[in-house]
Amino acid sequence: MKNLLLVFHILLIITLVGCTKDKGVYVGEEIDGKRHGQGTVTYSNGKKYVGEFKNGKKHGQGTQTWSDGDKYVGGFKENKRHGKGTYEFNQHGKGCIYKGDWNEGRRTGQGSETCTEGKWWFVFYEGGWKNSKFHGQGKLVITKSDPDGTLLTKHNVEKIKGLTLIGEFKNRRFWNLKSYNDAGEQQTFTVVYGKWTY
Numbered sequence: 001m002k003n004l005l006l007v008f009h010i011l012l013i014i015t016l017v018g019c020t021k022d023k024g025v026y027v028g029e030e031i032d033g034k035r036h037g038q039g040t041v042t043y044s045n046g047k048k049y050v051g052e053f054k055n056g057k058k059h060g061q062g063t064q065t066w067s068d069g070d071k072y073v074g075g076f077k078e079n080k081r082h083g084k085g086t087y088e089f090n091q092h093g094k095g096c097i098y099k100g101d102w103n104e105g106r107r108t109g110q111g112s113e114t115c116t117e118g119k120w121w122f123v124f125y126e127g128g129w130k131n132s133k134f135h136g137q138g139k140l141v142i143t144k145s146d147p148d149g150t151l152l153t154k155h156n157v158e159k160i161k162g163l164t165l166i167g168e169f170k171n172r173r174f175w176n177l178k179s180y181n182d183a184g185e186q187q188t189f190t191v192v193y194g195k196w197t198y
Contacts, residue, residue, distance in 0.1 A: 028053065051076065080105035094120040100129065107132040118145030121155040133172035140165045159198060160189050167191070 024047075028039020034056035035041070042048045051062020058064075058076040065071045074085020081087070081102040088097050100111015112126035120143065127138020134140065143151070144162035152158040160179060167177035174196065179189040190197050 024049075075102065077104070096120065115143075117143055118147060118151070119143075121151055121157055127169070130171070134169035135171060136169065137167070138169050140169070163187060163189060165189075165191075170194070 022043050022045065024041040024043040026035055026039055026041045028035060028041075029037030030039075031037070035053035036055060037053060038051070039053050040048070040050045046067025047064065049058055049062055049064045051058065051064075052060025054060065057079045059078060060076060061074070062076050063071070063073045068090065070087070070089045070091075072081060072085055072087045074081065074087075075083025077083070082104060083102060084100070085102050086097065086099045090096075095116035096113055098107060098111055098113045100107065101109025103109065107129040108131060109129060110127070111129050112124070114124050115122060117123050122140055123143050124141040125134060125138060127134065127140075128136025130136070141164045142157055142160050142162060146152045146158070146161065149158075152161055163179045163181065165174065165177045165179050168175045169177075173194060174191040175194055177191040179187040181187055188198060
């Protein structure tokens with residue numbers, strides 16, 4: 001009996017404190033009490049979605065914005081980014097934009113990511129993606145700007161500053177690559193089956 005009373009108290013506290021998922025304030029079309037068709041949902045944390053719904057979930061084309069300025073425009077399937085889409089994000093001040101394919105909320109397929117010079121260890125990647133990591137054939141441009149000398153060192157790419165790498169990536173690892181300078185001349189840095197040679 002004491003255990004049952006304890007469980008009841010815990011459930012009551014959870015209900016009163018509001019430890020439930022924020023479903024947001026919805027304005028839009030519904031079918032059988034579920035979000036369905038065009039609509040807008042605004043969450044208490046500042047996140048907002050405007051677009052299509054199906055059976056109570058984000059599904060179809062839509063735009064989602066976050067309070068920190070991040071923005072996604074594109075396809076959704078069962079509340080996850082899916083299909084073609086553009087995601088602008090500023091994580092760690094990077095100022096990046098990804099344009100391409102999504103599958104169940106992850107960058108998967110073909111796409112490109114561009115980041116502000118000197119804010120992240122690379123400024124451009126275009127090619128294959130799998131589970132939001134570089135995967136398959138691609139082209140990666142390492143940043144030329146590293147004002148305090150820590151950005152490139154942190155990511156172990158200080159020796160290839162400013163180079164363009166073309167070839168195969170595997171799970172975000174450099175796998176089979178050749179390097180080129182801005183003039184398109186091949187450089188000595190290569191990667192063969194994951195092994196780096198300078």
